[in-house]
Amino acid sequence: MAPFDIAGLFGETGAYLVYLAIGFCFGFILESSGFGDSRILAAQFYFRRLNVLKVMFTAIVVAMLLIFWSTALGLLDYNGIWVKPTYLWPGIAGGIIMGVGFILGGYCPGTSLVSAATLKIDGMFFLLGFFIGAIFFGETVEYIQRFWHSGYLGEFTLPELLGVETGVVVFLVACLALGMFLFFEWLRRVVYGVRK
C-alpha cells in the first residue's frame, strides 16, 4: 500500500531520479502558470490578478480530495504520510516575515527558482538574497532556540482541532476556496472595474 519506500525499491540513485522528475513537473507547472514573473505574483496583493490564489487553493483542494479518497478506498496509508509538526509561534513570525519578503522581493523560494532558470535577473537577485538570509538563520538560530521551538503541538490537524470528521473539513476547505475565488473576483471588479 502507498506510500512506497522508493529508496528500497529503486536504490538511492533511483529515488533521487524520482525526486528529480517530481521537481521537473513542479517547475514546469509553475513556469507555465506564469509564476516565473514577479509582476503576476505581486499583483495578487493588489487584487489585480488572482493567479496565485487560484492556482494555490485549487491545488490544495484537489490534492486534499485525492488523498482523502485514496485513503478511504484503502489505497493510501494516511499514517505513512508526513504531516509537518506544528510550531505555532515561529510559524506565524516566519510567515509574516515571508509575506513582507514576498511583496518586496516579488517571489517565494520555488517561484524564484523558475524565474532564475528562465534568466530573469530579479529572480537571480532574489535567490542570492535567499542564500544570505538562510545562511544568516543558520548562524544565529542558537540564540533563538527557545522561540524556534515554541508553540509545539506535534502533528496537529484541522479535524483534530475542530473535533470533526476529516470529510467535514475537506468539504469546508473546498467551500472556503470557492468562497475566496468569488470574493476576490468581486473585489477585483470593484477596485479595477470590469476591464480584465
Next chain:
Amino acid sequence: MNTLVEKTRYWNPYIGGVLLGILLFLSFFLVGHGLGASGGVHRVAVAIEDLVIPEHVDRTPYIAKMAGGERNPLSHWLVWEVAGILLGGFASGLLRGRVRLQTYHGPQITPGTRWAFALAGGVLMGYGARLARGCTSGQALSGGAVMSVGSWVFMFAVFAGGYGLAWFVRRLWQEA
C-alpha cells in the same frame, strides 16, 4: 499592461492548479511527503559555506547536522527536487520562448531598484522560511493539503504580511 497577450501565454490558473494538485497528491502517494523548495535551496547555500569555511560549519550545530564532518549537504531528496524545478522551469520557458535575460519590474521603477528590492526580499524570505520550517511549497501547499494546523496558520500569516505591506510599497508594482 497588455494583459490580453499575457493571458494567452500562460495556462489558465485553474488548469495549472488542478495539475499542481495532482502532482502534489502523487508526491504524497508515491513517496509519502509533499513538495518542497526552500529546504533544498538552503542545502545548496550550506554546501557553499562548507566549501569556504568547513571548520566553522562543523562548529555550528544547526548546519553541522547537514554538512558537519563528512556529511554532504547535497545528498538529500530536496536538493534533487530543486534541480528538477530548475530544469522543469527552464524547459517550460524554452518551449514558450520565455528564456531571455531580462528583469521583471513595475512600471514606475528601474531595473536597478528592482534588483535591490529583490535581494532584500530574498534575504527576508530566506530567514523567514527557515524560521517557519518551510516555504510556500513545503508549508502552505503540502501542509495545507494534509490539513496541518501550523501550515494553515502559516499560510494566513504570509498573506497577512504581504497584504499588510502591499499598500505602502505600491510604487514598486502598480502603475502611476
